[in-house]
Amino acid sequence: MLVWERPEPPDRPVPAPLSRERIVRAAIGLADADGLEAVSLRKVAAALDVGPMRLYGYLATKEELLDLMVDAVYAEIRPAGDGWREVLRSVAESTRRAVHRHEWLADLIGGRPQLGPHALARGEAVLAALDGVDVDIVMPVVTAVDAYVIGTVRREIAERRAERASGMDKRQWQVSFGPYLERTFATGRYPALATVVRDAVHLDADETFRTGLGFLLDGIGAGIAD
Known part of the structure; x- marks a missing residue:
């Protein structure tokens, strides 16, 4: 199932709320500041103050993250x-x-x-x-x-x-x-x-x-x- 169709896991307010939208916004912020080389699941997790493994409930690979980033910009x-x-x-x-x-x-x-x-x-x-x-x-x-x-x-x-x-x-x-x-x-x-x-x-x-x-x-x- 593609990332667009895959449901997100239930939100957990502790230790930090998370969603695909927040993940993508953080990744775009890193890329805008320092280029694509600054984007990794580990760096995005650090920017969100969560452990890297939490991201895997929302996306499976960095390639999916890149797809989500590109589509977010298509909204502009x-x-x-x-x-x-x-x-x-x-x-x-x-x-x-x-x-x-x-x-x-x-x-x-x-x-x-x-x-x-x-x-x-x-x-x-x-x-x-x-x-x-x-x-x-x-x-x-x-x-x-x-x-x-x-x-x-x-x-x-x-x-x-x-x-x-x-x-x-x-x-x-x-x-x-x-x-x-x-x-x-x-x-x-x-x-x-x-x-x-x-x-x-x-x-x-x-x-x-x-x-x-x-x-x-x-x-x-x-x-x-x-």
């Missing part, structure tokens, strides 16, 4: 708007915001089963917004949006981590590596790349995300209309 992803385009946009943007709030989610999203109640509710709302679209293309549409969002946020989080590791922000990185790129472009071997780097408008991360998402939704709209 709320589809909104009228029509499929607004709903898909809202899901994409709220998913990105959730990953930026919970950086560890970038390591799990797309790789965990979306079977929890919050993930299923999110999926139901998205599919309901696509009612009337050819049923054979509904899942490719949803998958395309998910792939765009997951790929983007993983890159953004990777860049954020690289900045922390190097001690350089984007501006400092540009100052450090700019001379190398200028020497490389001066060889003439990369004319297209040089043109884009030198002449194109450089959008910030939010603008880049919204622009790319707009192109994707435009393409979906064209495909649905055909």
